[in-house]
Amino acid sequence: MQTLITFVVGNEEFAADGDDITTILDSALCADAPDSPQRILPSAGDAGNSTAVFHLGHLLGSKESDASDTAKVLIMDNAKGRVGFIVDRVVEMLNVQESQLRYLVFQSYIQRGAVVIKHAFYEKRFLQMIDFEQITRELMRQERATFREER
Numbered sequence: 001m002q003t004l005i006t007f008v009v010g011n012e013e014f015a016a017d018g019d020d021i022t023t024i025l026d027s028a029l030c031a032d033a034p035d036s037p038q039r040i041l042p043s044a045g046d047a048g049n050s051t052a053v054f055h056l057g058h059l060l061g062s063k064e065s066d067a068s069d070t071a072k073v074l075i076m077d078n079a080k081g082r083v084g085f086i087v088d089r090v091v092e093m094l095n096v097q098e099s100q101l102r103y104l105v106f107q108s109y110i111q112r113g114a115v116v117i118k119h120a121f122y123e124k125r126f127l128q129m130i131d132f133e134q135i136t137r138e139l140m141r142q143e144r145a146t147f148r149e150e151r
Contacts, residue, residue, distance in 0.1 A: 002101065004094045004127070007074070007087040009057045014117075015127040018093060020076055027071035027086050041073060041084050051075065053084035059135060061113030076132045083136050096122055103129075 003018030030039040030053050041051040053073055070089040075082065103120045118129040 002096050002098050004096055004101075004122070005074070006091040006094065006127075007072070008089045008091060009060060009087050010062050012062075012128065013091065014056075014087075014130050015094075015120075016074070016130050016132055020132045021074045022077045023075040024090060025073045025075060025084075027073050030073060030084075030086070039086070041075075051082045051084050053086060054139065055086045056115075056130075057086075057088075059085075059113050060115050074132070076136065078133060078136065083139070085132065085135070094122065101127075 004015045005018050005021055005024075006013060006015045008014070025041070030041050033040045033052075039053040039055075041053050068088065071086055072090050073084040073086055074090075075084045101120055101122050103118060116131055116134050118131065120127045120129050
């Protein structure tokens with residue numbers, strides 16, 4: 001059984017593997033980062049251990065939406081650290097048998113901004129699957145390149 005989390009960015013619905021997402025928080029907990037397009041999610045009692053948060057709409061190359069009461073932060077933890085992504089709204093969590101999820105063979109991957117999207121069908125529903133680990137790798141690569149340029 002696989003868990004999928006579906007969410008909205010702008011006027012599009014996306015999905016991600018639930019194993020990639022460790023926590024879902026209210027975006028109001030984030031603060032602006034000085035001189036940066038990203039935001040910061042402070043850790044309780046430990047300011048030096050905050051989480052970088054990126055607006056997924058910006059990474060998709062689309063116009064960022066206005067802040068709303070429904071905006072959430074999807075938190076991902078991996079070996080490289082912790083990162084968050086702001087989405088406009090979380091729709092639902094689906095428990096899916098892997099055999100029910102059909103990935104498209106032709107043109108199954110597209111690149112939008114820093115994001116690779118894999119298309120799939122679940123029952124009669126079209127899903128735009130986002131690989132958050134791929135986004136995190138790309139953000140870290142960009143950060144290393146920026147650091148080298150500044151030196």
